Amino acid sequence: xxxxxxxxxxxxxxxxxxxxxxxxxxxxxxxxxxxxxxxxxxxxxxxxxxxxxxxxxxxxxxxxxxxxxxxxxxxxxxxxxxxxxxxxxxxxxxxxxxxxxxxxxxxxxxxxxxxxxxxxxxxxxxxxxxxxxxxxxxxxxxxxxxxxxxxxxxxxxxxxxxxxxxxxxxxxxxxxxxxxxxxxxxxxxxxxxxxxxxxxxxxxxxxxxxxxxxxxxxxxxxxxxxxxxxxxxxxxxxxxxxxxxxxxxxxxxxxxxxxxxxxxxxx
Amino acid sequence: xxxxxxxxxxxxxxxxxxxxxxxxxxxxxxxxxxxxxxxxxxxxxxxxxxxxxxxxxxxxxxxxxxxxxxxxxxxxxxxxxxxxxxxxxxxxxxxxxxxxxxxxxxxxxxxxxxxxxxxxxxxxxxxxxxxxxxxxxxxxxxxxxxxxxxxxxxxxxxxxxxxxxxxxxxxxxxxxxxxxxxxxxxxxxxxxxxxxxxxxxxxxxxxxxxxxxxxxxxxxxxxxxxxxxxxxxxxxxxxxxxxxxxxxxxxxxxxxxxxxxxxxxxxxxxxxxxxxxxxxxxxxx
Numbered sequence: 137x138x139x140x141x142x143x144x145x146x147x148x149x150x151x152x153x154x155x156x157x158x159x160x161x162x163x164x165x166x167x168x169x170x171x172x173x174x175x176x177x178x179x180x181x182x183x184x185x186x187x188x189x190x191x192x193x194x195x196x197x198x199x200x201x202x203x204x205x206x207x208x209x210x211x212x213x214x215x216x217x218x219x220x221x222x223x224x225x226x227x228x229x230x231x232x233x234x235x236x237x238x239x240x241x242x243x244x245x246x247x248x249x250x251x252x253x254x255x256x257x258x259x260x261x262x263x264x265x266x267x268x269x270x271x272x273x274x275x276x277x278x279x280x281x282x283x284x285x286x287x288x289x290x291x292x293x294x295x296x297x298x299x300x301x302x303x304x305x306x307x308x309x310x311x312x313x314x315x316x317x318x319x320x321x322x323x324x325x326x327x328x329x330x331x332x333x334x335x336x337x338x339x340x341x342x343x344x345x346x347x348x349x350x351x352x353x354x355x356x357x358x359x360x361x362x363x364x365x366x367x368x369x370x371x372x373x374x375x376x377x378x379x380x381x382x383x384x385x386x387x388x389x390x391x392x393x394x395x396x397x398x399x400x401x402x403x
Numbered sequence: 404x405x406x407x408x409x410x411x412x413x414x415x416x417x418x419x420x421x422x423x424x425x426x427x428x429x430x431x432x433x434x435x436x437x438x439x440x441x442x443x444x445x446x447x448x449x450x451x452x453x454x455x456x457x458x459x460x461x462x463x464x465x466x467x468x469x470x471x472x473x474x475x476x477x478x479x480x481x482x483x484x485x486x487x488x489x490x491x492x493x494x495x496x497x498x499x500x501x502x503x504x505x506x507x508x509x510x511x512x513x514x515x516x517x518x519x520x521x522x523x524x525x526x527x528x529x530x531x532x533x534x535x536x537x538x539x540x541x542x543x544x545x546x547x548x549x550x551x552x553x554x555x556x557x558x559x560x561x562x563x564x565x566x567x568x569x570x571x572x573x574x575x576x577x578x579x580x581x582x583x584x585x586x587x588x589x590x591x592x593x594x595x596x597x598x599x600x601x602x603x604x605x606x607x608x609x610x611x612x613x614x615x616x617x618x619x620x621x622x623x624x625x626x627x628x629x630x631x632x633x634x635x636x637x638x639x640x641x642x643x644x645x646x647x648x649x650x651x652x653x654x655x656x657x658x659x660x661x662x663x664x665x666x667x668x669x670x671x672x673x674x675x676x677x678x679x680x681x682x683x684x685x686x687x688x
Contacts, residue, residue, distance in 0.1 A: 223412070246664060253430050369522065
């Protein structure tokens with residue numbers, strides 16, 4: 137027997153999906169306006185504001201900057217997360233639970249608190265406004281996401297595979313590279329992806345520690361919106377939405393969205 | 404030779420070192436300067452004073468800020484519980500490919516920056532936006548209506564940002580339910596409503612509660628949405644702390660606000676977690 141949704145369920149569902157899509161559709165629609173102010177396109181679609189982005193290096197620069205930052209911090213985070221995840225998944229030792237809670241603790245700290253903590257601390261040690269500081273802060277914020285996904289694939293690992301490799305004379309490093317790493321690869325890939333996206337989208341913490349020369353795209357968009365909401369910033373946002381839609385389809389094929397998200401969520 | 408008892412600590416040493424230097428120290432420094440003194444002309448002075456905390460706890464302006472922050476967070480949580488649970492239930496009863504498609508539609512926005520999602524609401528909320536025009540066309544409003552700079556507007560936009568987390572949380576619980584419990588109740592003559600109330604909701608309660616905690620904590624500390632939709636007038640704790648840090652430059656006061664927000668969030672998280680574990684730990688594990 138298969139349970140179906142009744143009419144009430146389907147009406148609710150339709151309204152819910154409308155609610156979810158409304159603001160995104162709105163951004164995408166307004167971006168095609170030909171007017172110089174916020175309005176829905178009235179006489180035909182215009183690419184005027186998308187062209188305007190290309191003449192606005194500030195947004196392009198911030199976009200490229202965010203890509204690089206996300207790439208770097210996700211890569212560092214995954215490299216740090218793999219050994220920690222293996223430690224927690226493969227060993228039983230006193231303090232194991234506490235260690236895991238500690239590694240996941242950045243999820244519990246509001247980003248606004250992290251933002252001003254980093255600003256204060258970086259000012260004290262003299263790295264405020266530097267690229268180094270921003271990368272470090274982003275690594276800390278994305279490690280828990282990477283760790284969770286690596287951990288979930290490392291937990292199901294059969295320890296006898298590793299023992300077999302070691303007993304056949306493989307060094308611990310070879311065992312890791314040829315046996316363990318390929319087996320946890322799905323977790324590593326999805327962990328890197330979610331870490332990258334989290335870094336790319338991060339605003340609240342970055343706004344405290346970004347300087348004019350280290351401005352991420354979300355910070356650039358936020359500062360622009362605080363000043364004025366115009367079709368230009370809408371077009372930038374619409375371009376981001378389109379890129380994300382493409383990314384979502386690729387991700388769904390590669391790792392499966394559900395897997396990526398169960399365990400996302402920061403509190 | 405490495406002893407087995409040392410191995411896990413050696414493996415986690417790099418991440419631990421990073422955390423100790425760049426997480427513990429910054430958080431500790433926020434606690435520290437929240438006790439420092441600030442003079443409008445003299446700047447920050449090293450001292451030990453409870454002045455900042457006393458100011459926050461006694462000033463009616465900050466009372467309002469905290470009340471707004473937690474009030475909005477509570478209502479957003481409530482809205483997310485109702486909408487998110489219902490949507491997760493409807494989704495779980497769909498067939499593929501619809502199930503997969505709509506799950507993607509609901510979860511996809513999590514991959515789009517909050518700033519972009521909030522901008523969408525700002526476009527809808529303005530006095531010339533679609534909501535205002537729609538209400539006027541339906542005759543529900545006499546003139547232009549703006550939801551910008553209102554608590555309702557902040558609440559709606561925040562609900563939109565948070566509700567996917569609720570859906571995931573309940574969805575995960577729903578996957579563990581044996582569908583025959585529902586079929587059994589229906590075949591014994593229970594109405595659909597009774598089935599939801601007596602069979603489904605009790606079984607997904609852990610998912611609802613853990614989702615609710617997450618949504619509450621994240622709403623209480625949200626920054627982008629209250630900053631854009633709430634504007635300069637409707638301050639929340641997060642936007643007030645931002646102001647103290649980057650506009651007034653009163654870092655000690657801003658830090659005290661952050662510390663209070665952090666403590667309040669952690670208390671809520673731990674208290675509710677305890678409650679859930681005591682209530683449901685024995686049944687679901």
